[in-house]
Amino acid sequence: MKKVININFQGRVVPIEETAYEILKQYTESLNRFFANEEGKEEIINDIEGRIAELFAETLKKGSTCICDDDVERVINSMGRPEDFETEDPHYNQSQNNSSTQTESNSTTFAAPRGRLYRDENDKILGGVCGGLANYLRVDASVVRIVFAILTFGGGTGFFIYLLLWIFLPSKNLKTNLTKRLYRNPDEKVIGGVSSGLAAYFNIAVWIPRLIFAFPLVLGIGNSIFHNLFWDFDPFPSVFFGSFGGSLTLIYLVLWAVIPEANTASEKLEMRGEKIDLKTIKTTIQDDLVGFKERADKYGKEITEKVNKWGDEVNATASRSGNRIGHAIGIFFKAFFLFIAGMIAFALLMTLIGTLIGGVNFFPFKNFFLDGFWENTLAWATIIGFLIVPLVGFMIWIVRRFMKVKTKFRYFGATIGVIWTIGLFSCLTLVGIVLTNFKTKSAIEETISIQQPSNGKLLLTIQKDPISFYEDHWFGMNWDRNDAPFYGLNEDSIMLRTIRVSVIQSKDENYHMKLVKFSRGKDRDKARSVASNIQFNINQTDSVIILPKGFVITKNDKFRNQQVLVIIEVPVGKKIQLDNSLDDYEWFDLNYNRRKGWNADWDSNLSNSYSWDDDVELIMGEKELINPNKKKELSEDIEDLKKELQEIENKKKKLDKKKIELLKDSISNSVALIHNENIVDNYSSSKQSNVYVSSFLLDKFSF
Amino acid sequence: MDIQNTQSQMRKGVLEFCILSVIKKGEVYPSDIVETMKAAGLQILEGTLYPLLTRLKNADLLTYRWVESNSGPPRKYFLMTDKGLDFYAELETTWKELADAVNNITKADTETNNFNQ
Numbered sequence: 053m054k055k056v057i058n059i060n061f062q063g064r065v066v067p068i069e070e071t072a073y074e075i076l077k078q079y080t081e082s083l084n085r086f087f088a089n090e091e092g093k094e095e096i097i098n099d100i101e102g103r104i105a106e107l108f109a110e111t112l113k114k115g116s117t118c119i120c121d122d123d124v125e126r127v128i129n130s131m132g133r134p135e136d137f138e139t140e141d142p143h144y145n146q147s148q149n150n151s152s153t154q155t156e157s158n159s160t161t162f163a164a165p166r167g168r169l170y171r172d173e174n175d176k177i178l179g180g181v182c183g184g185l186a187n188y189l190r191v192d193a194s195v196v197r198i199v200f201a202i203l204t205f206g207g208g209t210g211f212f213i214y215l216l217l218w219i220f221l222p223s224k225n226l227k228t229n230l231t232k233r234l235y236r237n238p239d240e241k242v243i244g245g246v247s248s249g250l251a252a253y254f255n256i257a258v259w260i261p262r263l264i265f266a267f268p269l270v271l272g273i274g275n276s277i278f279h280n281l282f283w284d285f286d287p288f289p290s291v292f293f294g295s296f297g298g299s300l301t302l303i304y305l306v307l308w309a310v311i312p313e314a315n316t317a318s319e320k321l322e323m324r325g326e327k328i329d330l331k332t333i334k335t336t337i338q339d340d341l342v343g344f345k346e347r348a349d350k351y352g353k354e355i356t357e358k359v360n361k362w363g364d365e366v367n368a369t370a371s372r373s374g375n376r377i378g379h380a381i382g383i384f385f386k387a388f389f390l391f392i393a394g395m396i397a398f399a400l401l402m403t404l405i406g407t408l409i410g411g412v413n414f415f416p417f418k419n420f421f422l423d424g425f426w427e428n429t430l431a432w433a434t435i436i437g438f439l440i441v442p443l444v445g446f447m448i449w450i451v452r453r454f455m456k457v458k459t460k461f462r463y464f465g466a467t468i469g470v471i472w473t474i475g476l477f478s479c480l481t482l483v484g485i486v487l488t489n490f491k492t493k494s495a496i497e498e499t500i501s502i503q504q505p506s507n508g509k510l511l512l513t514i515q516k517d518p519i520s521f522y523e524d525h526w527f528g529m530n531w532d533r534n535d536a537p538f539y540g541l542n543e544d545s546i547m548l549r550t551i552r553v554s555v556i557q558s559k560d561e562n563y564h565m566k567l568v569k570f571s572r573g574k575d576r577d578k579a580r581s582v583a584s585n586i587q588f589n590i591n592q593t594d595s596v597i598i599l600p601k602g603f604v605i606t607k608n609d610k611f612r613n614q615q616v617l618v619i620i621e622v623p624v625g626k627k628i629q630l631d632n633s634l635d636d637y638e639w640f641d642l643n644y645n646r647r648k649g650w651n652a653d654w655d656s657n658l659s660n661s662y663s664w665d666d667d668v669e670l671i672m673g674e675k676e677l678i679n680p681n682k683k684k685e686l687s688e689d690i691e692d693l694k695k696e697l698q699e700i701e702n703k704k705k706k707l708d709k710k711k712i713e714l715l716k717d718s719i720s721n722s723v724a725l726i727h728n729e730n731i732v733d734n735y736s737s738s739k740q741s742n743v744y745v746s747s748f749l750l751d752k753f754s755f
Numbered sequence: 756m757d758i759q760n761t762q763s764q765m766r767k768g769v770l771e772f773c774i775l776s777v778i779k780k781g782e783v784y785p786s787d788i789v790e791t792m793k794a795a796g797l798q799i800l801e802g803t804l805y806p807l808l809t810r811l812k813n814a815d816l817l818t819y820r821w822v823e824s825n826s827g828p829p830r831k832y833f834l835m836t837d838k839g840l841d842f843y844a845e846l847e848t849t850w851k852e853l854a855d856a857v858n859n860i861t862k863a864d865t866e867t868n869n870f871n872q
Contacts, residue, residue: 063828083802092809099805099831103786109827132800 056118062098062105067118075124076104079133086134100131170224171217179218204394235314235323244308252323265304303447397446404443420546420611421486430482437475441468490572490612494579500565505595509669510563512553512620513631515591515598547602550615551588551637555628557672558621565590565597568617585609588616601636622672629669766797772846773797774807775835778817779843782834808833816842 055070068076083100087093107127108119116123172183172193182200186193203210237248240258247261254261314323422428445468558564569586573579586605591598599618605611622628670677777788785804792799811817816839821829835843 087806090806092813096806096809099785099809100802102828102831103801103805106786106827106830113826130801132802134802136800137803137806 054120061108062102064105064109066105066108066112068108068124069118069120072119072121072124075121075128079124079128082134086137104131169221171221173223173225179214180223181214181217181221184221184224185217236308237323238313244304245313246304246308249314249323401443401446404439404446407439420605420607423489423610427482427485430478430485433478434475434482437471438479439475441471441475445472488574489610491574492576492579493570493572493613494576494583495568495570495617496580496583498567498569500567500590502563502565502590502592502597503594504562507595509595509627509629510620510622511596511629511631512634513596513598514633514636515600545604545606546611547604548611548614549602549636549638550613551599551602551618552615553599553618553620553630553634553637555620555622555630555670555677558623558626561623563623563626564621566619566621568619570613570615570617572612579612582609582612583614586614586616599634622677624672627669627671628677769850770799770803771807771811772843772850774804775811775816775839775843775846778833779835779840782820782832784822784830784832788833811839815839 056067057070057073058065058067059073060066080097080101083097084093087096090096104127107130108123111119111123169188170184171180172187173180182196183193186196189196200210200214203213234253235249236245237252238245240248242262247265248258250261251258422431445465448464567588567590569583569588571579571583571586573582586603588603589600603614603616605614620628668679670679672678773792774788777783777791783791785801785808789799789801789804808817812819812833815836817833818836819831819833822832824830
């Protein structure tokens, strides 16, 4: 029992068995491929099909009710198969068995000459440059496109090459010279047959694409598990390797999704297609080298002519030249626009990937943020819907665009859109909930009873021993401890170091110690209950007070930006020493302006909290902490001495001035005196008075 | 050396000449060409013939005419152009020279063989 269908074949209605129809279809397809580059292909195929239809009509006239497999086979045998044409047709040489793709058939040359380089009007996404190049190089356009995409996003050069080619290459309707398509290979598959399909496409060994896909994947998985997932904040290498391996996996999945599987024999043939082996590439390159100079000359001439023509047109008619130049400008604008759009798309993609990586980094921390089923569900919805789905969608879109493959699923875009919208709302809701959980800040205060040290000195230090539950490096926590607020993490707990120590003056004769535990929460009660869960145990051995390294937050407590303020009250005249290990704490800022809601009476004294030097004995004075041993820095000394010197010099100058004035006065006085003496006692030895004056003068000046 | 290859190369060389020769005698339908050639002992597939005809037509050596058929759509009948006649004349000369040369060579060869025996 066979199904018979009616087909309209070359203007005749032909009843034909379905299987016979399949054979016929494959035959005409093989003809189409064979004559793909033949001038007058349509006509030849029409003639052949017309003849076949005529033969069918004859068969039917003889009394057959329909055309069966045998009839088709018989007709095909009399027409001949493409393989047979090659041995018969003088235009196909034996040496060109596979060259059904010749653009111009020529029986005398070994490899048919190629046409010049055009832009392909038939196979284009932007300007048809890639299509034209692919046609010229006889490779699949998607390969050229991928190369250009890599060049563009890798260094930007691809874009400019593209632009130049777009402007200078003429456009033409090129006939495809490739019968090869990318298929997944169902016969040779490990996962989806993508690798073997690629191998068949590029005519390479199967293990090559497999290795390419598998190696970074393994690397990426290893990397992301051991570094991303467990808190190694060394984002650049991990982003690179993680995303590299990850994106290869994604590419595999996307290819798996969009590439059709080669099921029928003809599809399998198409999958193998023309051999792109080393020999072809070699001849291609040799051809290029031989013809290069000629071509270069020819092209150069053409371009000069073109430019001249443009120039002429500019001179001749503004409107006509406007068209040409307008064309070029139009291309520039289009290209520029596409470039910008591409950059934006690329940036968005990168942001998306970045967020995804960030999300992965954040992931182990999730349990400390999120509370309950709904928040976790929202987090998952955010990660999948908001981050992963659009990423996959974007890649599928690109591949579809490049490969010109259509998925059978029509509502692809809409589905992605809906999932993304759900993801977006989940994200917003989640952010809202998390923000609510951090809305109110509150604190509780505890007084810690401490023994008064016998020697009037208190030493404050941090516990030195590693804490038992924490193993260094085990979960990849080899990050810089000084930079991270989180000190440690295992699956159930993290350790926070947001601790601050303040030293203030005691109101009485005794040392006192207080703890203020802060937390955030939905409301004040919630915040306080979380704050009260902070375990901050202080040990004292005589005069040494040992503070813990941090405080532990368990999965049940959740992270609500808990902080601990340690207040030490030191009586006047007593000593305190603070170990430099206290620097390991993550100091947090105390917000004085917003302390209103805090139930704590320490804050009135807080402005009296003093800064201190590490590792030295400090004495609480009336106004501030005093460091008795404090030495001035050498530079400060020099500065002071310089100042002093300056002052002394200034004084000296002033004094010198005064001296001179005084001297003037005394000289004039003595002169007057001498004069008077001369008048009074004219004869009293003028020689003597001269000596006197000179000695006086000498006296005055010789200091 | 593949014998089939050589044989087909030989046939290929004369194929166009033969086809043109058939068409020269008058307007023909392609399947008639096949029949004629088959009758003369030269096998050709119709699938090979059609592209050849199209190429010769595109080279202005042939032209065609639509002829109404009593069953189904009209049929293409091929005939020679003047250019085709010139082309044929040249081919004919070449063929004669070639045939003579080949005959002479092969005859000589046969004689030498006989002499040796």
